[in-house]
Amino acid sequence: AQKVTQAQTEISVVEKEDVTLDCVYETRDTTYYLFWYKQPPSGELVFLIRRNSFDEQNEISGRYSWNFQKSTSSFNFTITASQVVDSAVYFCALSYETGGGNKLTFGTGTQLKVEL
Amino acid sequence: DTGVSQDPRHKITKRGQNVTFRCDPISEHNRLYWYRQTLGQGPEFLTYFQNEAQLEKSRLLSDRFSAERPKGSFSTLEIQRTEQGDSAMYLCASSLKDPDPTDTQYFGPGTRLTVL
Numbered sequence: 071a072q073k074v075t076q077a078q079t080e081i082s083v084v085e086k087e088d089v090t091l092d093c094v095y096e097t098r099d100t101t102y103y104l105f106w107y108k109q110p111p112s113g114e115l116v117f118l119i120r121r122n123s124f125d126e127q128n129e130i131s132g133r134y135s136w137n138f139q140k141s142t143s144s145f146n147f148t149i150t151a152s153q154v155v156d157s158a159v160y161f162c163a164l165s166y167e168t169g170g171g172n173k174l175t176f177g178t179g180t181q182l183k184v185e186l
Numbered sequence: 187d188t189g190v191s192q193d194p195r196h197k198i199t200k201r202g203q204n205v206t207f208r209c210d211p212i213s214e215h216n217r218l219y220w221y222r223q224t225l226g227q228g229p230e231f232l233t234y235f236q237n238e239a240q241l242e243k244s245r246l247l248s249d250r251f252s253a254e255r256p257k258g259s260f261s262t263l264e265i266q267r268t269e270q271g272d273s274a275m276y277l278c279a280s281s282l283k284d285p286d287p288t289d290t291q292y293f294g295p296g297t298r299l300t301v302l
Contacts, residue, residue, distance in 0.1 A: 074228075103288040113275060115229070115293035122288055161228050165289065171217055171236060172281070172289035176228030 072097050074164050076177035083152050083184055090148045091180050093162030097143075099123075102166040104138065104145040105174070110158040118160075121145065152184045188212065190294035192278050198300045199268055206264045207297045211280030218261050219291060220253060222246065223275040232276075235261060268301045275299075 073096040083089045095104065106118040119131065121138050128137050137146045149156055159179040165172040191210045199205050211218050216237050221229035232251070233243045237258040247253075250268075255261040265272055275298050279291035 105288075105290070107293075112295065113298070114295040115277065115279075117290060117292060120288050120290055163228070167289070168242070171219065171234040171241065172283075172291075173219065173231040173234060173242070174221075174229070174291060176230075178226070178228050 072164050072166070072175040074162050074175055074177035076162055076180050078180045079178075080181040080183070083182070085154060085184055085186055086151050088148060088150045089152050089182065089184075090146055091160050091162075091182070093145045093147065093177060095143050095145060095162070095164045097164060097166065099166040102164060103172065105163045105165070106136070106145075106147045107161045107163060107176075108158045109161060109179070115161070119147070149182075152182075154184050154186060157182060157184045190278055190280050190292055192276075192294040192297050194297055195295060196298050196300075198302065200302050201270060202267055204264065204266045205268060205299065206262055207276055207278075207299075209261045209263070209278030209280075209294060211259070211261070211278070212282075212292060215280035215282045215292075216258070217281045217283055217289065217291075218255055219279045219281070220261070220263055221277040221279065223277055223296070224273075229277055232263075265299075268299075270301045273299055273301045 075094045102123045108116045162177045163174040193208045218235040220232040223229040235255040250266045275296045277296045279293045281291045
């Protein structure tokens with residue numbers, strides 16, 4: 071069974087602070103994919119980043135960076151120099167290929183509030 | 187590229203009525219997914235199409251739910267004899283499996299259903 075845990079329900083930061091969102095996953099598959107999505111108040115899920123299970127190289131893309139560690143089954147996401155527009159709910163998700171496509175298993179989300 | 191579109195964006199109905207939602211995926215995307223999201227939770231998988239074939243349905247999808255993708259393009263999700271527990275956001279996503287092995291899903295704005 072697949073499971074994604076986002077222990078942080080809500081995080082509040084002041085603009086320009088760095089913030090890290092935690093994600094822990096469970097899977098028995100050796101090939102799987104991890105994602106972060108952003109859901110602003112408008113409701114649309116916006117794809118941010120992805121990583122496959124064979125690639126533990128951590129990367130930076132603009133103000134976003136992620137830390138993928140298979141040893142601890144974690145896929146943490148960091149926003150540097152946060153901005154008010156970053157305020158949203160962030161979801162971590164896990165998928166693997168089945169007869170049912172790559173259906174996503176989501177965590178419960180972390181509400182990020184960035185204040186002036 | 188035009189993104190995933192969904193119609194209507196909001197639907198209010200009385201218990202016992204039938205409702206139908208439409209999803210138009212990104213053109214050339216061969217995979218289409220439906221998810222349901224209740225307040226404070228992450229989206230949950232409902233069903234999946236590859237082209238016009240419905241290849242998997244979640245146990246969340248009771249007999250009152252039916253989905254189609256008649257020509258492998260747009261999809262419809264119908265709920266018959268709606269119940270108050272059906273109140274949720276219904277999200278559609280599309281993806282193109284090849285050459286992207288991660289099958290990254292791009293979501294529409296969702297249809298918010300309220301059953302009175």
